[in-house]
Amino acid sequence: MTLAQQLRFAPRLMWREWKSGEFTVLLLALIVAIASHTAIGHFSDRISRAMVTNANNLIGGDLVFSSSRPISAEVRQQAEQLGLKSAETQRFMTVASAGDEIVLVSVKSVSAEYPLKGAVRITDELFGPEKSVTSGPSRGNIWLEARVLQTLQLELGDKIQIGDSTFTANRILTYEPDRGNNFYSFNPRVMIAKEDLAATNIVQPGSRVWYRQMFAGNSDAVESLSEWLENHAEPGQRIRNLDEDRPAVSEALSKAKQYMGLASLLALLLAAVAIANSGRHYSERHYDTSALLRCLGAQQNDILRIYLIQLCLLAFIGGILGNLAGWAAQGGLFMLISDLLPENLPSATLTPAASGMALSFIVLLGFTLPSVLRLKSVSPLRVLRHDLSPYPLSALLVYGGAAVMVMMLMWFYTGNITLTLSILIGSAIVIIIAMIGIRLLFAAISWLLPSFPLRLRAGIRNFLRRRREAVSQTMAFGLTIMAMLVVVFLRTELVTTWQGTIPDDAPNHFVLNIQKDETADYEEFIQSKNIRADQLYPVIRGRLTRVNDKPMVEHVSKEERRHESLSRELNLTWSPTLPPDNKLLEGEWWDGEATSGQITKVSVEQQLAERLAIGVGDRLTFFTGDRDWEAVVSSIRSVKWDNFNPNFYMVFQPGALDDLPTTWINSFYLEPTRKKQLVDMLKQFPSITLLEMDAILNQVKTIITQVTLAIESILLFVLAAGFVVTLSAIQSSMNDRLREGALVRTLGADRKLLKINQWSEFAGMGFLSGLIGVAGAEIIVAQLYQRIFELSYVPTWWAWLFVPLFSALLVGLAGVISSRKILLQPPMQSLRTLRA
Amino acid sequence: MKPGKPNLQLVDAENQANIESKEAASSLDHHRIIQVDGVNRIVDVAGEPLQILHEVDLRVSRGETVAIVGSSGSGKSTLLGLLAGLDLPSSGKIELAGEVISAMDEDARAAVRASNVGFVFQSFQLLPNLTAAENVALPLEILGKGEATALSAEILKRVGLEERQTHYPNQLSGGEQQRVAIARAFVTKPAVLFADEPTGNLDKNTGDLVADLLFELNAENNTTLVLVTHDSGLAARCDRQVGMESGRLSEKIAS
Numbered sequence A: 001m002t003l004a005q006q007l008r009f010a011p012r013l014m015w016r017e018w019k020s021g022e023f024t025v026l027l028l029a030l031i032v033a034i035a036s037h038t039a040i041g042h043f044s045d046r047i048s049r050a051m052v053t054n055a056n057n058l059i060g061g062d063l064v065f066s067s068s069r070p071i072s073a074e075v076r077q078q079a080e081q082l083g084l085k086s087a088e089t090q091r092f093m094t095v096a097s098a099g100d101e102i103v104l105v106s107v108k109s110v111s112a113e114y115p116l117k118g119a120v121r122i123t124d125e126l127f128g129p130e131k132s133v134t135s136g137p138s139r140g141n142i143w144l145e146a147r148v149l150q151t152l153q154l155e156l157g158d159k160i161q162i163g164d165s166t167f168t169a170n171r172i173l174t175y176e177p178d179r180g181n182n183f184y185s186f187n188p189r190v191m192i193a194k195e196d197l198a199a200t201n202i203v204q205p206g207s208r209v210w211y212r213q214m215f216a217g218n219s220d221a222v223e224s225l226s227e228w229l230e231n232h233a234e235p236g237q238r239i240r241n242l243d244e245d246r247p248a249v250s251e252a253l254s255k256a257k258q259y260m261g262l263a264s265l266l267a268l269l270l271a272a273v274a275i276a277n278s279g280r281h282y283s284e285r286h287y288d289t290s291a292l293l294r295c296l297g298a299q300q301n302d303i304l305r306i307y308l309i310q311l312c313l314l315a316f317i318g319g320i321l322g323n324l325a326g327w328a329a330q331g332g333l334f335m336l337i338s339d340l341l342p343e344n345l346p347s348a349t350l351t352p353a354a355s356g357m358a359l360s361f362i363v364l365l366g367f368t369l370p371s372v373l374r375l376k377s378v379s380p381l382r383v384l385r386h387d388l389s390p391y392p393l394s395a396l397l398v399y400g401g402a403a404v405m406v407m408m409l410m411w412f413y414t415g416n417i418t419l420t421l422s423i424l425i426g427s428a429i430v431i432i433i434a435m436i437g438i439r440l441l442f443a444a445i446s447w448l449l450p451s452f453p454l455r456l457r458a459g460i461r462n463f464l465r466r467r468r469e470a471v472s473q474t475m476a477f478g479l480t481i482m483a484m485l486v487v488v489f490l491r492t493e494l495v496t497t498w499q500g501t502i503p504d505d506a507p508n509h510f511v512l513n514i515q516k517d518e519t520a521d522y523e524e525f526i527q528s529k530n531i532r533a534d535q536l537y538p539v540i541r542g543r544l545t546r547v548n549d550k551p552m553v554e555h556v557s558k559e560e561r562r563h564e565s566l567s568r569e570l571n572l573t574w575s576p577t578l579p580p581d582n583k584l585l586e587g588e589w590w591d592g593e594a595t596s597g598q599i600t601k602v603s604v605e606q607q608l609a610e611r612l613a614i615g616v617g618d619r620l621t622f623f624t625g626d627r628d629w630e631a632v633v634s635s636i637r638s639v640k641w642d643n644f645n646p647n648f649y650m651v652f653q654p655g656a657l658d659d660l661p662t663t664w665i666n667s668f669y670l671e672p673t674r675k676k677q678l679v680d681m682l683k684q685f686p687s688i689t690l691l692e693m694d695a696i697l698n699q700v701k702t703i704i705t706q707v708t709l710a711i712e713s714i715l716l717f718v719l720a721a722g723f724v725v726t727l728s729a730i731q732s733s734m735n736d737r738l739r740e741g742a743l744v745r746t747l748g749a750d751r752k753l754l755k756i757n758q759w760s761e762f763a764g765m766g767f768l769s770g771l772i773g774v775a776g777a778e779i780i781v782a783q784l785y786q787r788i789f790e791l792s793y794v795p796t797w798w799a800w801l802f803v804p805l806f807s808a809l810l811v812g813l814a815g816v817i818s819s820r821k822i823l824l825q826p827p828m829q830s831l832r833t834l835r836a
Numbered sequence B: 001m002k003p004g005k006p007n008l009q010l011v012d013a014e015n016q017a018n019i020e021s022k023e024a025a026s027s028l029d030h031h032r033i034i035q036v037d038g039v040n041r042i043v044d045v046a047g048e049p050l051q052i053l054h055e056v057d058l059r060v061s062r063g064e065t066v067a068i069v070g071s072s073g074s075g076k077s078t079l080l081g082l083l084a085g086l087d088l089p090s091s092g093k094i095e096l097a098g099e100v101i102s103a104m105d106e107d108a109r110a111a112v113r114a115s116n117v118g119f120v121f122q123s124f125q126l127l128p129n130l131t132a133a134e135n136v137a138l139p140l141e142i143l144g145k146g147e148a149t150a151l152s153a154e155i156l157k158r159v160g161l162e163e164r165q166t167h168y169p170n171q172l173s174g175g176e177q178q179r180v181a182i183a184r185a186f187v188t189k190p191a192v193l194f195a196d197e198p199t200g201n202l203d204k205n206t207g208d209l210v211a212d213l214l215f216e217l218n219a220e221n222n223t224t225l226v227l228v229t230h231d232s233g234l235a236a237r238c239d240r241q242v243g244m245e246s247g248r249l250s251e252k253i254a255s
């Protein structure tokens, strides 16, 4: 046959067999594999781009370069050359005045391009509805935080003086995308246009200004700019990107990505098991066809090419259908969670679709080629002597080949060699132990056979006789259950960890600068309005200067000197009790107040203590205002930084710091519908600083919800893959079972007996698979927890009993249902259709 | 499609002289379509050599019908497989349609089969996923013939199954299946038809009907027929009978 003839003949032959359902399971497995790959590919690609965008909004760009000196034009040119958009801001402290009133404000002047990412939110009246805008104020106008108006006793539209210029206060500023989560920036913020800056005459050589240049654009360009900046940055200049700035978010993101990669990998591997299974089945069913074709004059290469063409066709169809299914699935997922997503969701890229297509060929050819190659070597003499089967392939070739394939797939998928090895080693251990276990069990069962009840013996004998088949089926079910358990275990762990991060009533307001004589009134106010508030913490500003009388510069290494706790004033507090969410790691908490004459005790946060090499018993010297004072470390404590409560590096024993300048801070939760009550609060306590945290909280919550949903949706694919494995495993032994069932029935067995046999066979297999699955899952999850997710692992004991029983029931049911044909079909018909 | 070059290495040196000496004689005889000289077939059974065929010689002329008769296990199917080039003899020479197939590799033999040979088997050997018409069209498609559908419809009509074209093998009775197989065998108008116990799986009446059809078509197409059977009635309908006993062939006188 010429290639052209083969190209015509192969699809025709395929189409004919197609109609009789020969390809159904194979195609189904392929579709599940490709659909899960592409759906998860699109989904995680789009979601993570959306999440990165979201998160980048928090720093105001894809990359931020900050400096204490004006940023040279060269930097902007470089960004322009790379095709990046950029915007700049300058921030400084100054005094704003109106009439006789003055207030210290933090001024930010922004260029026309500002903001590059996200939006500025403003209102037209105090605590009125917010609106988002993507520009700063126009020339001559100033946007300011509500408390500036309060302090200066102004209304919107009034004039306000900054330096030599006068501005019109025309909007209230509620949210700046690049503000970050620096909760302790005390001074109220105002925003003006960059063009107005010079005229104020405030920024002079030597004045303290923070310059920021933000960049956004294509990620490769961002990457190269980042490199360029790193080589050109001078002291006092800093490059910030997402990972650095929002460790909590980027950690959640990377864990989610790892998880999704893992889950889709498992779905893919399960589907691959199904593909290999039904590929073998398919090729075994085609020994006769090949022999006949050879007998009719087809050559070995004809046969090979015909089946290769068929496989490629199938891979193509599977790739297309899988892509369509994957596309639909991700569309459905996005629809489900559309409320949570930003409006301008990044559109899908072609990458997952293309890789899905390639994967279809790789998986199908990789896992079926060894068995299909055998079709080429079927002897034409088989038409005369049915027992002539092609030589079995070397086990090394088959299993070795599959192992290499799997390893490459995993690596390609996760890009993570640790993950790949943990799963591979885990699976290998499981497979080896399970193989040995099953063999031993078989030996035990056949030894015990005479002592089984007579009615059960036939079923058990069947099971024993189909030993090879039974082993591979048990392994297939076992691996399926293992994969599903891994996915479920990890999901539960991750989701509970994340959701615990921010409770629904996490404080969404911070109040700073409460004066000592206001604390009683403030507490009364909170109580009268029935607001859920945390305790009030006193705050003293102080700098850590010496450890055991040694200046910090000498005490710590060079890198650690840059730690913010040294370069900045710290917020210090005192408390009679250990703050909630803190854990005592070393030393003891104090009892009661410090007595005079005794040195004050302090409890230090663990990470800081580690970095600064501070231990219990060390003497610390602090500097506040105009004097030094001392404390001795009495305990080390861990702090949950992300609980949205006030948290402190240093907590002191009460009583000793009373004479230092102190203000109080508080945090509370207030429903968004009760926002107006904040006006009353500000009226009664005009000097306090009120920070609204809703925007940041919501952003973090949204991210967590997105991630969780993404993760749960992936379970569906793993389930679907498990389903095709079951189908393919049962399918491959179906003919044998039908023939056998028919024979046994002709020999006089009643259906009830057959049913008992089927149940005992399938349920036994299910129980064994369940055990294998639990054992494997525990091993793999334990490794993953330690090596990848850095979580501590607790074995799930309930699973050891529950899963095998459940799987016995399930596999039993699936088996009995799918082999009910044996019972329903008259034995004559079974024997006839199965003839030769 | 070109026949492969004869692969002389497959034949041992002693035989080769033998082949060459007889070559001249065989090519003179244009009527001869099958010529078997001194064929032995030895297989390995559990490490022990087992001789299935002993020094078999056979000549068949074009258009002739020959029956190979013998009891079960005597080696008839083995010989048929060798004649059709499905397997190679351990020694000896087999010529089919002017080609020394015993010296050809597997693919070259397949090419000879494709253009010269048709088969009918005891167990029908229809592909279960193909309809009757598709089964019949199969050899034409392997040959790359264009009008496969029309030809197969025509011949199915000839065997009386025009109503059953779209039926699958398991929807047909044994006799009907064998008629489809016969249609498939004749659709390429082969020079030789090999039939291995074509009525062996059928009851007497059906078997007779199928045999009638086989001989009719054979006569219409002037095909050479080599038929293996242990049914003496069927054998008697052939021009010539040869007997097979424990792997040895003996010419029989027609009865």
Ligand SMILES: Nc1ncnc2c1ncn2[C@@H]1O[C@H](COP(=O)(O)OP(=O)(O)O)[C@@H](O)[C@H]1O
Residues within 6 Å of the ligand: B043, B044, B045, B052, B070, B071, B072, B073, B074, B075, B076, B077, B078, B079
């Ligand atoms: N490849 C082989 N391996 C082992 N034994 C074989 C082989 N081919 C044929 N035989 C044996 O040779 C004998 C003849 O077989 P066969 O030609 O099928 O007989 P027949 O068709 O006359 O019934 C049988 O006993 C068969 O088992």
Ligand SMILES: [Mg+2]
Residues within 6 Å of the ligand: B076, B077, B078, B196
């Ligand atoms: Mg035979």
